[in-house]
Amino acid sequence: DSGVTQTPKHLITATGQRVTLRCSPRSGDLSVYWYQQSLDQGLQFLIQYYNGEERAKGNILERFSAQQFPDLHSELNLSSLELGDSALYFCASSVEREVPHTQYFGPGTRLTVL
Amino acid sequence: LAKTTQPISMDSYEGQEVNITCSHNNIATNDYITWYQQFPSQGPRFIIQGYKTKVTNEVASLFIPADRKSSTLSLPRVSLSDTAVYYCLVGDMEGGYQKVTFGIGTKLQVIP
Numbered sequence: 001d002s003g004v005t006q007t008p009k010h011l012i013t014a015t016g017q018r019v020t021l022r023c024s025p026r027s028g029d030l031s032v033y034w035y036q037q038s039l040d041q042g043l044q045f046l047i048q049y050y051n052g053e054e055r056a057k058g059n060i061l062e063r064f065s066a067q068q069f070p071d072l073h074s075e076l077n078l079s080s081l082e083l084g085d086s087a088l089y090f091c092a093s094s095v096e097r098e099v100p101h102t103q104y105f106g107p108g109t110r111l112t113v114l
Numbered sequence: 115l116a117k118t119t120q121p122i123s124m125d126s127y128e129g130q131e132v133n134i135t136c137s138h139n140n141i142a143t144n145d146y147i148t149w150y151q152q153f154p155s156q157g158p159r160f161i162i163q164g165y166k167t168k169v170t171n172e173v174a175s176l177f178i179p180a181d182r183k184s185s186t187l188s189l190p191r192v193s194l195s196d197t198a199v200y201y202c203l204v205g206d207m208e209g210g211y212q213k214v215t216f217g218i219g220t221k222l223q224v225i226p
Contacts, residue, residue: 033212101211
């Protein structure tokens with residue numbers, strides 16, 4: 001158990017809909033990262049937040065947005081869903097300035113768009 | 115960002131030592147080398163990280179030559195439970211992972 005929690009575990013929805021994925025980082029971790037992993041693909045970095053502020057953006061679509069709240073949990077919002085958005089979405093957290101520099105991943109949310 | 119190249123897949127028999135090599139020719143001075151393991155439908159898990167020479171922990175060893183243009187993850191006496199995808203990451207992680215990318219990884223299949 002990494003200490004990172006994600007809800008829901010599974011999500012099935014239809015094209016055009018909007019969903020929200022939630023992540024709670026490990027206690028004390030200020031950084032939260034979101035990744036997308038499609039079938040048999042590597043992890044694609046989407047976005048990072050650090051202590052409530054957006055730190056870095058990866059290949060995140062304009063239909064997707066995220067935020068990190070004062071209690072450090074984060075939400076990833078996916079809207080106008082398309083079939084191709086079906087994937088595993090992982091959240092990870094880390095303590096920066098720690099050696100080794102380690103990311104702790106949550107169990108993921110499997111999104112299926114029908 | 116330093117680009118990494120690693121084999122797409124490898125097979126090994128149980129009990130064998132497995133070495134997975136990662137090439138990273140344009141590694142920068144501040145870059146660390148990190149390996150993660152991922153089981154199907156689970157999040158990746160940190161295995162080992164190094165900067166130069168050799169690092170060993172209870173799970174694996176990481177060999178890094180002097181020029182740091184490649185690195186080798188060594189898994190001693192693998193078991194069936196080591197069947198997973200292994201990712202080699204290279205990047206400046208001092209301030210976080212925003213400058214690091216996961217590739218496709220190496221799919222290791224351990225055979226009984």
